[in-house]
Amino acid sequence: MRRPVVVMVLAAVFVLALLWGVSYISDQRAKLPVTITYTNAHAVAVYTPAGPSAIATVPSSGSIVKLKSGNYVIKYDGDSGYANGKQAFTVGDSPKTVSVTAYYSDAKLAAMLTQESAAILQALDQKYARIGLYDVQPGKLYHFGDWYGTTLVYKGNDYFNNDTLRVVLHEENGSWVVATDPPNITLSKIIYPAVPTDVLQAVNNQ
Amino acid sequence: MNTSQLRALAILVIVILGGVFVYSISQFIAHHGQSQLSLQIAPSSAQVTIDGKTYPANATVYVTKSKHVVHASLQNFTDEEQTIDLSNRASGTVSIALNPANAAGEQYLSDHPEYQLEREAVGGTDQGAQVALAATPLINKLPVDNINGPYSIDYGQSTLQKNGSVIIISNSSPDGRKNAIKWIRQQGFDPTTLEINYSDFSNPLLGTGSSQ
Numbered sequence: 001m002r003r004p005v006v007v008m009v010l011a012a013v014f015v016l017a018l019l020w021g022v023s024y025i026s027d028q029r030a031k032l033p034v035t036i037t038y039t040n041a042h043a044v045a046v047y048t049p050a051g052p053s054a055i056a057t058v059p060s061s062g063s064i065v066k067l068k069s070g071n072y073v074i075k076y077d078g079d080s081g082y083a084n085g086k087q088a089f090t091v092g093d094s095p096k097t098v099s100v101t102a103y104y105s106d107a108k109l110a111a112m113l114t115q116e117s118a119a120i121l122q123a124l125d126q127k128y129a130r131i132g133l134y135d136v137q138p139g140k141l142y143h144f145g146d147w148y149g150t151t152l153v154y155k156g157n158d159y160f161n162n163d164t165l166r167v168v169l170h171e172e173n174g175s176w177v178v179a180t181d182p183p184n185i186t187l188s189k190i191i192y193p194a195v196p197t198d199v200l201q202a203v204n205n206q
Numbered sequence: 207m208n209t210s211q212l213r214a215l216a217i218l219v220i221v222i223l224g225g226v227f228v229y230s231i232s233q234f235i236a237h238h239g240q241s242q243l244s245l246q247i248a249p250s251s252a253q254v255t256i257d258g259k260t261y262p263a264n265a266t267v268y269v270t271k272s273k274h275v276v277h278a279s280l281q282n283f284t285d286e287e288q289t290i291d292l293s294n295r296a297s298g299t300v301s302i303a304l305n306p307a308n309a310a311g312e313q314y315l316s317d318h319p320e321y322q323l324e325r326e327a328v329g330g331t332d333q334g335a336q337v338a339l340a341a342t343p344l345i346n347k348l349p350v351d352n353i354n355g356p357y358s359i360d361y362g363q364s365t366l367q368k369n370g371s372v373i374i375i376s377n378s379s380p381d382g383r384k385n386a387i388k389w390i391r392q393q394g395f396d397p398t399t400l401e402i403n404y405s406d407f408s409n410p411l412l413g414t415g416s417s418q
Binding site for chain 1 (some may be wrong): 219265404
């Protein structure tokens with residue numbers, strides 16, 4: 001190969017490598033530190049919403065990963081007795097902390113429900129004198145068994161208002177309390193900010 | 207191509223790539239440790255300062271990674287000031303649409319329709335509606351009437367959220383309300399995130415209408 005061509009190729013490679021380096025450094029500077037804490041979980045990793053492979057692993061709770069602004073999903077495996085899960089989060093313009101909690105597994109919650117269902121039905125009976133107009137569906141416990149959601153299927157003769165209703169109860173100091181009063185066709189996190197959104201969503205999807 | 211032509215070509219390529227390299231390095235060094243701040247100010251004839259130093263109204267500038275005060279003013283318009291914290295950010299944008307302070311300002315906008323367009327571009331007109339749309343984007347698709355549903359979906363001012371909207375489902379049967387929720391989901395919205403009022407629904411549990 002002629003010498004000028006070799007020089008030209010080497011120069012081009014050198015310059016491109018430097019440009020890539022500058023671009024890489026700029027890219028790194030655009031990333032923000034995100035602290036990820038988790039409990040009852042392992043194998044925690046960060047994904048893009050559509051990405052099949054992890055873009056960052058979180059070796060221990062409190063680890064910091066550097067991410068660009070955008071939407072991400074944390075996926076995790078629950079420890080024994082806890083459910084696997086995922087949690088979406090958004091990185092904005094500043095560093096942030098994302099906390100992940102693995103809740104009880106479905107099997108554990110189902111077992112707990114058999115113990116709690118009588119107390120839950122009693123709470124609904126005491127709260128609503130007309131609860132007899134509805135069949136209370138079995139429903140589900142959520143999180144650590146301290147949230148309960150179900151649907152109420154109308155069985156009366158008001159055909160203009162025979163909608164299925166939804167209700168969430170919360171266990172407070174050993175007693176079940178209606179957290180979304182009154183039960184309604186859908187439950188909104190705007191109306192009930194104290195109720196976890198994932199619980200409201202699950203009940204709205206029942 | 208002979209040897210001298212090849213040599214000339216090689217030198218030319220090296221000079222061009224070298225120039226790109228030097229420019230990239232100089233940009234990197236010049237802006238190292240700085241943040242990019244984009245200004246979107248309308249009307250663009252406004253006087254704009256960042257921390258007291260004058261800049262063009264629609265410039266992109268590099269500033270230190272710290273808090274900065276952007277001030278915009280124009281005769282017959284109300285002064286506006288915004289503070290942006292770039293301490294931990296690589297870039298940020300300040301959008302300011304100055305509002306007329308008097309009849310002369312209104313006249314100025316009438317005489318300069320291009321400035322009115324600028325204000326709309328940075329969200330300066332009907333800002334309440336812009337904020338409401340941002341808070342509840344579903345309202346962009348409303349109202350909707352479906353006689354087969356049957357249902358109507360419209361929106362109103364929320365009493366619970368500042369600048370928020372309440373979605374109102376009316377003219378509906380129980381199946382219509384179910385179909386209305388189905389339609390909302392089909393538009394990509396989660397009913398959980400919406401304040402919905404079922405205006406025709408009288409809750410049998412209570413014997414009264416309800417808002418949700």
